[in-house]
Amino acid sequence: MLEKYAEVAGRDVVEHLRQLAGPLKGLRLVHVNSTRTGGGVAEILHKMVPLMQELGLDIRWEVITGEPAYYECTKSFHNAMQGNEVNIPERYLKVYEQTNSQTAGGLEEELQNADVVLIHDPQPAALIDSFPRHKGKWVWRCHIDASRPFRPVWKYLRNFVSKYDASIFSLSNFAQQLPHPVYLIAPSIDPFHEKNRDIDEDDLRETCARFEIDPERPVILQVSRYDRFKDPIGVIRAYRVAKELTPNIQLILAGGGATDDPEGEAVLDEVRTSAKDDPNIKVLLLPSDAHRTINALQRVSDIVMQKSIKEGFGLTVTEALWKKKPVIGGDTGGIRIQVINHHTGFLVRSPEGAALRIRYLLHNRDLMKEMGEKGKEFVRENFLVTRHVREYLTLIYALLNSKKERIELS
Amino acid sequence: MERTCVMPNKSKTDPFLLKDCALIAIAAGKKAQNLRELREHIRNIDLNSLYYHFWGGLLRPRFDNPEYHNDFAIWVAHALHNRLVAERLAVIDPMAYETLEDLRTELIETIEECLDEIQFPTWAGRDDQFEFVRYQIVIFDTNITVTHPEDLVRVFPRMPVGSIFYHFIEGRRRNRNSLDDFRNWLMTFGDEYAELGQSIGEICPYFTPLRELRKELIEVCRSHF
Numbered sequence: 001m002l003e004k005y006a007e008v009a010g011r012d013v014v015e016h017l018r019q020l021a022g023p024l025k026g027l028r029l030v031h032v033n034s035t036r037t038g039g040g041v042a043e044i045l046h047k048m049v050p051l052m053q054e055l056g057l058d059i060r061w062e063v064i065t066g067e068p069a070y071y072e073c074t075k076s077f078h079n080a081m082q083g084n085e086v087n088i089p090e091r092y093l094k095v096y097e098q099t100n101s102q103t104a105g106g107l108e109e110e111l112q113n114a115d116v117v118l119i120h121d122p123q124p125a126a127l128i129d130s131f132p133r134h135k136g137k138w139v140w141r142c143h144i145d146a147s148r149p150f151r152p153v154w155k156y157l158r159n160f161v162s163k164y165d166a167s168i169f170s171l172s173n174f175a176q177q178l179p180h181p182v183y184l185i186a187p188s189i190d191p192f193h194e195k196n197r198d199i200d201e202d203d204l205r206e207t208c209a210r211f212e213i214d215p216e217r218p219v220i221l222q223v224s225r226y227d228r229f230k231d232p233i234g235v236i237r238a239y240r241v242a243k244e245l246t247p248n249i250q251l252i253l254a255g256g257g258a259t260d261d262p263e264g265e266a267v268l269d270e271v272r273t274s275a276k277d278d279p280n281i282k283v284l285l286l287p288s289d290a291h292r293t294i295n296a297l298q299r300v301s302d303i304v305m306q307k308s309i310k311e312g313f314g315l316t317v318t319e320a321l322w323k324k325k326p327v328i329g330g331d332t333g334g335i336r337i338q339v340i341n342h343h344t345g346f347l348v349r350s351p352e353g354a355a356l357r358i359r360y361l362l363h364n365r366d367l368m369k370e371m372g373e374k375g376k377e378f379v380r381e382n383f384l385v386t387r388h389v390r391e392y393l394t395l396i397y398a399l400l401n402s403k404k405e406r407i408e409l410s
Numbered sequence: 411m412e413r414t415c416v417m418p419n420k421s422k423t424d425p426f427l428l429k430d431c432a433l434i435a436i437a438a439g440k441k442a443q444n445l446r447e448l449r450e451h452i453r454n455i456d457l458n459s460l461y462y463h464f465w466g467g468l469l470r471p472r473f474d475n476p477e478y479h480n481d482f483a484i485w486v487a488h489a490l491h492n493r494l495v496a497e498r499l500a501v502i503d504p505m506a507y508e509t510l511e512d513l514r515t516e517l518i519e520t521i522e523e524c525l526d527e528i529q530f531p532t533w534a535g536r537d538d539q540f541e542f543v544r545y546q547i548v549i550f551d552t553n554i555t556v557t558h559p560e561d562l563v564r565v566f567p568r569m570p571v572g573s574i575f576y577h578f579i580e581g582r583r584r585n586r587n588s589l590d591d592f593r594n595w596l597m598t599f600g601d602e603y604a605e606l607g608q609s610i611g612e613i614c615p616y617f618t619p620l621r622e623l624r625k626e627l628i629e630v631c632r633s634h635f
Contacts, residue, residue, distance in 0.1 A: 175439075184543065403546065404546070405546055405547065
């Protein structure tokens, strides 16, 4: 596996991983998140876990699950971390704490004896309360755009998070004041994931036929969960404005649901209502394992959009750039460090802005091609899973060895 | 990876062990929304953070910004929309100062001068604040050893940009004499490579992206040998 990564990311990149992993051989690291399918976190873990295992670390991946009230509560946490004012009933908080406490009981030996525990997002954050005398280092990884969290909810969550030995945010803009080192680590994509690997032309043709997409006409695509923060309605508005001057465009909205997202269905209904019966808008609800379909849709598109109003990072942006597509993205969160105006795409703040850029790009095909080439190299150098693993290993090494500024490997 | 021993040892000096490096960013926990706040934080911020905002951009995901070369100037231009102040900050050459404390003093004085002149200071939007960051550096072995200066001609072209950063830029902070690692190594040969060392010393690392720096180093070495 490492050999394959060396071919795509570079030999030196893989050599760095080997050097970092050398002193960590046999180290037991447990990841805990809230779903094995759907959403960016699960996707990253599916590829990162085997890669770290191949580097010689003893990696486990555990999932916290609960009753519907638990998911209602954690969805509210998610919305609150992204700045929405939410009122979470006390009984939901009790369910949240009980679910964490019960999960802790089942994972007691695993978590108590781990060298490092990596807790993803708020859902399992309270696990730490069940391990006041834990042996290893506990790290909280926040994948959410937490730039302006709703303070009462953050104050509640901070009670748990502040007990960790370190935390990780995707961008400096998201980082919160905490009494431990706050690392800034961007997420990543895996070039060999079914969603990103090369696809032959026959498969692309088959995908177009299956969804009645005309490959001779421009295709605009947004891939994301049906979530208001992803602004699918805004994408439809942008399409309608752009269509006035570029009537032959087609729009595809493709998304699935995550098992921990109870709001998806309502948003999907809103999107279908907004699309009405326009035959050039395809609203696709795909299963969480439709990676190959997503891959093909991204490849047959001319422009990929990610018009989010809030975005932790936007792995769909990274995926599109990797496939040499210019991206029109909302000027928010992690999209800002991936979509660089006039280099890899355009940042926009309104449906009108998005429409303007759609028209601009469709009338400048050479520029689209140039942006596509740049985007792929940009991802290769900065947003592949190898860089992500290197930064996790660096953090672990620094924490375990109390390193301050310099970590010298030899 | 195989250890590459380049050429037989022609001298008694230690070989040059080529390293590579990467930075990992850590939030410093301070944010500024206007020039005054920026100055106050610069006054107290860890020098590691100051260094990061002057030099760390070379290893970060970004497209080259030919106008402004440090994070403070870029922020003032894009978030405060004050190009005059951005230009004044951008022209501060960190290599002109013996210590980072001296650089800090110069930066504060420049900002204070600007503050004296600005009648209506602007504020950055809430999502455009300047976030101070510090870093840890991780240093890797490349398994490449250079035993003779002549071999630099062949080694430079395949040198990762992280190596250029580590030896040519970070070395100046690490070494007591503030010279880069290449010149320090050449000095161990006595006067034999003084001219090459001088030519390398004339390359300005601050205003050039790492890939361009590598080209300049290659050029200097090729011209010499």
